[in-house]
Amino acid sequence: MIESEEKKLDIILQYLHNQLNNQEKLVFFNLLKTETAFRALFAAEWRLYKELQPVKRKMSAAQKEHILKEVLEQANPYSAGEKVITKFIQELLSLILPVPVMPFIKIAKELSVSD
Amino acid sequence: MNFKKFYTLYADTVYSFIYFKVKDRFLAEDLLQETFLAVYKNHGNLATIRSPKAWVLSIAQRKIVDKLRKEKHQPFSTDSLAEQPFTEISPMETNLFLEELLNRLDETSRQIIYGIYVEQLSYKELAEILNLPEGTVKSKAYYARAKLKRWLEADKND
Structure with missing residues (x-):
């Protein structure tokens, strides 16, 4: 009771x-x-x-995704810039170095970058 | 739990909690972003947090208070928002009558009622979020609930 x-x-x-x-x-x-x-x-x-x-309010999936992207970019401010530079260097190397060397450089780069 | 999973799980809850208080979509999105940025900085500890919902909402609550103080929307007091009109609410989207009833409550009571009935938070969690003693939350909930029921009943009888 x-x-x-x-x-x-x-x-x-x-x-x-x-x-x-x-x-x-x-x-x-x-x-x-x-x-x-x-x-x-x-x-x-x-x-x-x-x-x-x-x-109760809900956001659209697109809105949610956009904000997540913004948060991650702000949390890692250099990641977007780093990606552009990495791509640029890889393209530059592919022009300079002989073709058989490139895959090894890419593998070495991937192994050295931890997420 | 990783950060993305945490975000997926709680983004709507945090957004709704913020929107309920600030009534402005863009400001709510900004504050959501700031809240999760703070979460990201602590995301190594996510697995050890006892009540993740209460924890993330307490961060959101601090961000709301800080933002409103900084932007000086009005000289900020916890009741200052009570007089603000609901500028962004479409009659198609929500129950305007209920919003009006909620608006008659003081800001803290309104948040407590929202927390209990919408977010299913306990008194203890609400006390943590609002930085109030649990007894205060309980008694405010009791009186706010009684008022709302009385008003709803009066409407039913009209």
Whole structure:
């Protein structure tokens, strides 16, 4: 038997948050069956819970992806520039060095760069 | 958990939390970016964080407060946003009546109600995010909830 309204609210919230274990669920459903006041309290909480769900906002996948890209670029400010320079050097080397050497340089470069 | 996974899991939650407070899409995106930049700096410790949602939202909360102070939208007080109009809300998108009811609450109570019912946060997590004692969160939740129910009930009877 749960006496205070505060405790009743707690158990209702835990139910809404899906945090009740099996034994607590039994208590919850028993209260729902046997106590009119608890039923009324649950109905009011359920209404509030349902009414508030549309407040939640979601971003589009593109928006989310764009912000992630921005964060990663800001966190690693030289990565974009480094990529351009690396590509430029590789192209330059491919012009200067004989063809059989290039794959070895690329492999050596990949091995030396850890992400 | 790696950073990208963490971002995928919590980006919407953080964005929604920020938007709920600042009501401006561009500002919300900026703050989201700043929040995850701070997360990135600590991403080596992600696996050890007990309540990741509360942790990332507490970073977002600090970013919101800092940003609003810096930009001096208004001399910032926690209640200053209560008077701001909902400039970006389309009637098609959200329940305007409910937004209006929420707007009648003080800023902290509004965030507490949002945290409990929308983000399913515990009182303890909300206390951590808002930097308030757990008892204060609980009592504010109790009174805010009672007010909202009363207002919703009054609307039902009209």
